[in-house]
Amino acid sequence: MHDTPAARLLAARAPARPLSGKAAVPGDKSISHRALMFGALAVGTTEITGLLEGEDVLRTAAAMRALGATVQNLGGGHWRVAGRGIGGLVEPEDVLDMGNSGTAARLLCGLLAGHKLFAVMTGDASLRKRPMKRVTEPLSATGARFATRAGGRLPLAVEGAADPLPLDYRVPVPSAQVKSACLLAGLCARGITRVVEPEATRDHTENMLRHFGATVEVGIEGHGRVIELTGQPELVAAPVVVPGDPSSAAFPAVAALLVPGSEILLRGVGMNPLRAGLFATLAEMGADITRLDERIEGGEPVADLRVKASALRAVDVPPERAPSMIDEYPILAVAAAAAAGTTRMRGLKELRVKESDRLAATAALLEANGIRFAIEGDDLVVHGAGGPPPGGGTVVTHMDHRIAMSALVLGLAAQRPVTADDAAFIETSFPGFAALMNRLAGGEALGAP
Known part of the structure; x- marks a missing residue:
């Protein structure tokens, strides 16, 4: 714990x-989390410089290791991640402890939903009070199954989908975390995953998906945006300057x-x-x-x-x-x-x-x-x-x-x-x-x- x-x-x-x-x-904390996750999903070795080495990001690094990626800290914010490719993550042997990081926990729900594996996630006292239903509900449409404490709170168990379905989801309130979780799940699904957001939220996930070689189309709809991701791309390792x-x-x-x-x-x-x-x-x-x-x-x-x-x-x-x-x-x-x-x-x-x-x-x-x-x-x-x-x-x-x-x-x-x-x-x-x-x-x- x-x-x-x-x-x-x-x-x-x-x-x-x-x-x-x-x-x-x-x-940047948001970009640091994503650099480690996309590095773990890419084919090849990703070099990351300027990574935030705070507790939240170190929890993500530990989770990626537990899921089978090789994650090395070379010192001074320079990290190296040897990825496993889309769909290549392995079942963790122990509980994934995300500490205080809501971003890491919610994005990881999306990552796990698209992989045929079983995992349990927890966090510190503060994170265990925070709602996860906003991501587990839309992600369930992939075929993944989630079990949580009352109110959709951690600890949380996830059984990922063997053949995940693409999502078509309108985010009810602006949330980059919910959008990103849906896109991460969509990476492992055949077809187009479509996320509509009522107001534009931070787009680091879309930027980094493109940086690693995914096809992401973004259209404008009122104040918001429509994001379409082509599933099962080959993500290729790419250097990230945070x-x-x-x-x-x-x-x-x-x-x-x-x-x-x-x-x-x-x-x-x-x-x-x-x-x-x-x-x-x-x-x-x-x-x-x-x-x-x-x-x-x-x-x-x-x-x-x-x-x-x-x-x-x-x-x-x-x-x-x-x-x-x-x-x-x-x-x-x-x-x-x-x-x-x-x-x-x-x-x-x-x-x-x-x-x-x-x-x-x-x-x-x-x-x-x-x-x-x-x-x-x-x-x-x-x-x-x-x-x-x-x-x-x-x-x-x-x-x-x-x-x-x-x-x-x-x-x-x-x-x-x-x-x-x-x-x-x-x-x-x-x-x-x-x-x-x-x-x-x-x-x-x-x-x-």
């Missing part, structure tokens, strides 16, 4: 000087915007338009963020970001932007707390089923630090201070790495220090976060309370 990291109190206080310097954020994670870049970027006089350069950040909603929103708020050396790496747009401290103003964030920044609302709430005026973030229903009820956890973060806010239906309304927010609170993180990092960024910008009650889970997505922030701050801005 997965061991829960020991709780670690961590506090952040206003640094003695502005943030400055250059930094590379960890590799860009810096825009969700991770959000934290030092917002810190630099809010700490007066700051200027930092974040190197090699993924700028996929279906992931960059936060940066579009910050630009609307008056953030001074410049994209430098824009380029394409492994099918993904990448740029260096120069971020300068800025006086932010409130905005109204439309609900259709939610899929492109669903993980960034807690840190946007911190930016909004320092902005002039009242910011409204619309349509945040999906936040209620993240690592924690992230909407409630964000509201509690604001309340603990003297920031005025309201939750109106699925909208979060934040009344900005037009300068440093009060701070001074202890934030309950609920084992959620993004809530913990948001609290610590708030502490850098607030009038009084802010404490995260448990920062241990930051390592799942952003190894070395405290050290990187302290280096940019030129001292111990993050440390023991």
Whole structure:
């Protein structure tokens, strides 16, 4: 069974000087998971550089090994995966423990559904509370069979289909994880797997499928898209350069915007338009963020970001932007707390089923630090201070790495220090976060309370 990291109190206080310097954020978590999975399904050896070596991705690496792929860590984010080809995964001898990673668990459901094997999957206490029915229900149409705890929760047993059927599925709510699980199952099916999404969500799966040689057609339907995958392709090993994670870049970027006089350069950040909603929103708020050396790496747009401290103003964030920044609302709430005026973030229903009820956890973060806010239906309304927010609170993180990092960024910008009650889970997505922030701050801005 997965061991829960020991709780670690961590506090952040206003640094003695502005943030400055250059930094590379960890590799994109979404792309790292997929690089390992597609490497395992490809014929040949895939070289991956810049892989995120956080706990979540290491769980995916371990699962791919258990399913028969040869996965080597060569050091410094350089990994090598010798794949088994489509349909070539083998039955694991033991339970697959996905730790804290909802992405890995849901994508793996799709991977397993298309293979004739039996497997059991579990995770840590947080992941075992998260709903899996949203993927197991559509995947059952392949012929795979799933057994779960009440409410579609882990632990979960799957008996993959011997001859999986292609899917034709309309995703009821925008979810890249559900879409990706359906496409992964479709790889092993004869014929065309078709997924319709009501709003465009992150398209890393489609980009990487093409990168490995699959035929993927994408059509536009209203605000959303229709994705058609030709089943049983021969995926051929291809090198993957993992860009810096825009969700991770959000934290030092917002810190630099809010700490007066700051200027930092974040190197090699993924700028996929279906992931960059936060940066579009910050630009609307008056953030001074410049994209430098824009380029394409492994099918993904990448740029260096120069971020300068800025006086932010409130905005109204439309609900259709939610899929492109669903993980960034807690840190946007911190930016909004320092902005002039009242910011409204619309349509945040999906936040209620993240690592924690992230909407409630964000509201509690604001309340603990003297920031005025309201939750109106699925909208979060934040009344900005037009300068440093009060701070001074202890934030309950609920084992959620993004809530913990948001609290610590708030502490850098607030009038009084802010404490995260448990920062241990930051390592799942952003190894070395405290050290990187302290280096940019030129001292111990993050440390023991």
